[in-house]
Amino acid sequence: MSAATIETTPEATEQGFSASVNVAEMGRALLAVKPCINVNNLTVTLTANDGRLVVMAENYDMSIAYECNADASEASGTLVARHKELTDYLRTRSGADLLNMCGSGGALRLGDSLSIPATPTTGRRSGEVDVEFEPYARMLASALRDGLVQTLPFAAPDGSRPALECVLFNPKPKSGTGSDVPDALRLVTADGFRLGVSLLVDCFLKEAVAAPLLLHRHAAKALAGLIYAERRNGVSASVVSVSVEVDASRTVARFSSGKWVMVARLEQATFPNYEQLVPAIRDAAVHIAVRTTDLLPAAKAAYAVSKRSNGLIRMVANLDGDNIHLSATADGAGSFGAEVPVVVNRATGDATKGAGRFAVQGKYLLDFLAGAGDHVNIHLTTPTAQGRFDGSSGLTAIIMPMFVNW
Numbered sequence: 001m002s003a004a005t006i007e008t009t010p011e012a013t014e015q016g017f018s019a020s021v022n023v024a025e026m027g028r029a030l031l032a033v034k035p036c037i038n039v040n041n042l043t044v045t046l047t048a049n050d051g052r053l054v055v056m057a058e059n060y061d062m063s064i065a066y067e068c069n070a071d072a073s074e075a076s077g078t079l080v081a082r083h084k085e086l087t088d089y090l091r092t093r094s095g096a097d098l099l100n101m102c103g104s105g106g107a108l109r110l111g112d113s114l115s116i117p118a119t120p121t122t123g124r125r126s127g128e129v130d131v132e133f134e135p136y137a138r139m140l141a142s143a144l145r146d147g148l149v150q151t152l153p154f155a156a157p158d159g160s161r162p163a164l165e166c167v168l169f170n171p172k173p174k175s176g177t178g179s180d181v182p183d184a185l186r187l188v189t190a191d192g193f194r195l196g197v198s199l200l201v202d203c204f205l206k207e208a209v210a211a212p213l214l215l216h217r218h219a220a221k222a223l224a225g226l227i228y229a230e231r232r233n234g235v236s237a238s239v240v241s242v243s244v245e246v247d248a249s250r251t252v253a254r255f256s257s258g259k260w261v262m263v264a265r266l267e268q269a270t271f272p273n274y275e276q277l278v279p280a281i282r283d284a285a286v287h288i289a290v291r292t293t294d295l296l297p298a299a300k301a302a303y304a305v306s307k308r309s310n311g312l313i314r315m316v317a318n319l320d321g322d323n324i325h326l327s328a329t330a331d332g333a334g335s336f337g338a339e340v341p342v343v344v345n346r347a348t349g350d351a352t353k354g355a356g357r358f359a360v361q362g363k364y365l366l367d368f369l370a371g372a373g374d375h376v377n378i379h380l381t382t383p384t385a386q387g388r389f390d391g392s393s394g395l396t397a398i399i400m401p402m403f404v405n406w
Contacts, residue, residue, distance in 0.1 A: 017103030150371030303362030317356030
């Protein structure tokens with residue numbers, strides 16, 4: 001059975017609903033579908049069928065179906081119950097326990113002692129939509145998860161421009177190949193003050209449909225969580241792939257892998273031309289190479305001070321080439337200053353124009369460093385121009401400067 005075709009369509013029958021499932025597995029399923037639970041939808045659909053249990057939840061924007069291994073007879077039923085009541089009960093049980101569930105007469109019996117309201121249902125309750133999907137891309141689950149985790153902090157909050165609340169899936173050829181065929185996927189987010197780009201290589205893209213997609217950040221976060229859920233189930237994300245499919249009108253996408261399927265609406269908006277916002281490395285005046293393990297502790301300490309004021313961190317590169325100075329101050333919180341060992345290469349920098357000086361919002365710097373990998377390259381021009389930060393993980397951040405008196 002392919003995860004892309006998880007079926008939860010058996011009709012409720014007179015024999016009712018019956019399934020036995022491991023408590024930890026049921027807990028993973030409820031956690032996986034939780035992003036669909038909101039004030040407008042408090043329930044999950046449980047379908048027991050032929051040795052498996054499918055837990056599904058849906059709202060206006062997306063649906064998630066998660067399959068559990070279970071002891072269930074063929075076509076034993078489908079019912080709807082409240083997510084919170086199921087979750088609360090599981091917290092009282094050991095993860096190694098076997099949970100016996102039996103539903104009839106408008107109630108779902110959990111174990112030997114508790115019954116909760118539950119409604120039998122008929123018809124299609126899987127969250128699948130009545131559209132035809134066609135292949136879009138396939139990639140390693142670990143690469144997709146890492147790319148989403150790296151870029152999501154750069155997305156704009158709710159209430160912003162719709163496109164900036166999304167993750168852009170942008171198929172492109174790998175740099176330097178000379179090919180026009182898309183074989184890499186860039187995940188891109190921006191909030192007007194910073195831009196994050198994560199490169200996913202070795203993707204299998206369907207060239208005919210490889211147009212950009214916009215997935216809302218809530219759905220993107222849920223997608224990353226589903227990949228983590230498989231890891232908690234003992235499945236390595238480095239050997240599992242995620243399939244992406246889209247409908248012909250590019251309004252809905254389906255993501256699937258192993259035990260889960262997510263169907264999500266795609267945002268119909270125009271993402272800014274981000275490539276015009278990425279400064280070329282060759283245009284930078286100063287190039288700084290630094291280990292993340294050296295820069296991150298200093299950045300955390302500086303932000304611990306500056307967040308009590310404006311969050312600003314000053315970076316000044318020693319143009320002789322052996323360190324950068326990080327500093328921060330805040331009224332009532334004192335000050336911080338530290339030298340961080342680096343390698344500085346000055347290309348065309350002029351110290352009189354402030355080359356190598358950059359004031360950055362501390363949170364933006366920390367968000368980048370969290371996904372940057374082991375090494376960071378920083379490319380600066382002047383204190384009033386955006387800085388380019390490249391991580392060894394494949395993450396690139398473009399960050400606007402904060403204006404200060406140097």
